[in-house]
Amino acid sequence: MKTQIAALCVAACPALALAQADDQSQSQAPISTAQTMPQITPLTTPGLSPVPPSPPAYDALGVKGWDTPFPPASDTIFADMGGARSALADYGIGIVGYSVNAVAYNFRNDKTPGASYNGKYPTYFTGSQGIFITYDASKIGLPGGQIQVLLQAITSSRPDLNPTRSQGIGTLAYFQSFNNDEFEMKVGWLQLSNEFMGANIAGSFTSGTLGPNASLPVSAGFSYPGLTTPGFTFRYNGPNGFYDKVAVARSIPNQSYTESIHNNAFGLRLSFPNSGVVTLNEIGVNQPAAPDHKSFWFRAGGVYNSTQYTNFETGTKQSNYGLYALVDYQFWQPDAGSPARGLYAGASISYQPPNRNLYTRYYEARMYGIGLIPGRPADLLSFVVSYNGLSRAALGAVFPGQPTDHYSQSTSLSYSFHVARGVFIQPAIALVKNITITPHVPLAVNGYISVALMF
Template structure:
């Protein structure tokens, strides 16, 4: 997942008020950065010269460079060549303590431990006296997700494969409500080979991949660390797309133009109908190539992406489709057929408050997903979002967001699941406001408050007022 964090490595070289930014995806920019650094005096604040430390970034993992502000708009706004981080990792908790990361970087290895914890509670408890088992997140104090993961990478340029990288992640995932949030598990989070074939034009990734971090742009601002509160898109997971903690074998190929247009195509072994619980039952470690009940998932995304720059506001428009050959059961007659979905989304930077940090400003975006109601319980998803990056000048990497969503349930699915004597709702609407605060190097705190109307389709509970708390630590 860490590949989502940063598309731009920013180095604050405050010399005479000037700041220098190096685009992580641009070899020419890295070359210019090297030249600029070489020309600087040895005592420039923030730049350590000597002690055997190399100045040029490397293909490895040491922790996110700057947080949300560096992402522009997401992984395909400035499509990630590989997982690229500052070698000295000065924006993680451990940084380069005792020179361990620096020594590993010298042989092409990067490491990054990350812990996440998410909590939710409904302050209103409008469940009309219900005393049965928990039915939705927040009905009781809910730890919706706790993940401890370790990502390691190796720069294949060290053995002659320039632009190549091996990346792997091991994840321990836990939560207090598995019926909704999926099973507790220890699994492979990723194990893939990335290769930049033609710089800036063609690349591919093959292996066990987390495709929700490769397609769609689900997180607000395209950032996993600070953009995970608010969005509630379920349809891609319902279709069997691989996601965090549940990687699946596949290959993704991307073609892009210098003008910002791109096409990204993926072939993936699908997750089985039933999602994480069904996948974990037949493939607990995550290594099985083709467990029973799975088929071939195809996904294609076409879009236009322009990163922010001084005088230029960022924009990201994408649309595409998913097809899964796995047999899904229809609600009406029990017949089985393959499955599909379509998606469209757009994000646009509205204001640009700081030419030196062009990513700072206010953004707006919208998303729509559709899947046929005959065999998908969630059949339509609508999302609107407004978010600000670096609204406070002294805190350029914080993100404030307001996200509203509406999930539509399948009429056929409701008739199949709800007893005829029991009433139900046809959809769930929610609005969530949150602020992601970079408390210290490697520590992100994101509190949120949200209203959910119809927190469950049946029985008919009153609206919920949910408090959220997300904690992310990067070591």
């Protein structure tokens, strides 16, 4: 049997894939088993690390339209070395590169026969490399517009467990804001995992995170790194942080991840025979930390996918859907001069119907602190407990006659060190119950370390 492929989260987030499955389960779209493996990424949130009172002009050229902040170019290894970024900014060009690489190992030295998962042996389970290029369209008479390109490559030492090695276009899109940013739209080839949910702890593209980040809706049609799809988004930004964001896009194909990557060439394929249309709607209230108030972010959304999925109970075909809700609140703010510093609590929940999805329920509780150690304002400490429930009907169809675990649970502790400008190291430890679907593996004590570089 082949391993299920977990959704690779945002470009700097490690891919996580643990449980075994065959191509039948793959055909239900890539499944996130990430609750059994920490997603380890660095911390780079605007305003957390020391920056000049007025951010450099090139920071404004970061990718626009995401739910989470794009990391500032001033917090990269090269920053404005030789004045290169400032010179490019004069022409409206912004560039940020990244390299994230992570390894895992089960310290219990598990020898369970037939079990295969990231960490059973020392595993380089994620390599994500890429470069973002943006162009300020106001330079050609389109104020509020931006052209966005992401070139990326995904690697690992175990492509049988993780997303297949690939390279190509991660994003090719045009962004436009209207009426003083009250409305935003984007059209092109998108990674919806970047555009919705804001699942990363601390709400940042490169914040340290653990768990699957509520990425269950990926199997309902979300596109993500490695499987970019054409579509568009539209967002309304209302008063007091309220927003409503919708998307219409081609769904990821209803076939194995490996097959999809092989058929997707350089990432710009318009249509697949086994994919329909996915629509999303997310409503939320996002109030970033400020000197006069604490951070608060609530968002909830729904995904509908017209692609036909097999009903495990009846054997018929039908469309698919997913629901999710997340909330994060800053309950301690020690320094109004650095409002993002402090302690936070959050929770996530995701649901998909069990008669057409292998993974059907996800719950997460988290606590995290930003800048808790004096003199280290950009470090992140996080503690996450997560639970992922599996469909008994799907287990019976995918693993007939085999003993299976019907849930997995993870308790994780992580610390992200902002070592230097553009350099991040994050160790983590996790107790993982039911790290595979079958065969049963004793409680895993998994260690992880990620080294991430921003250029």
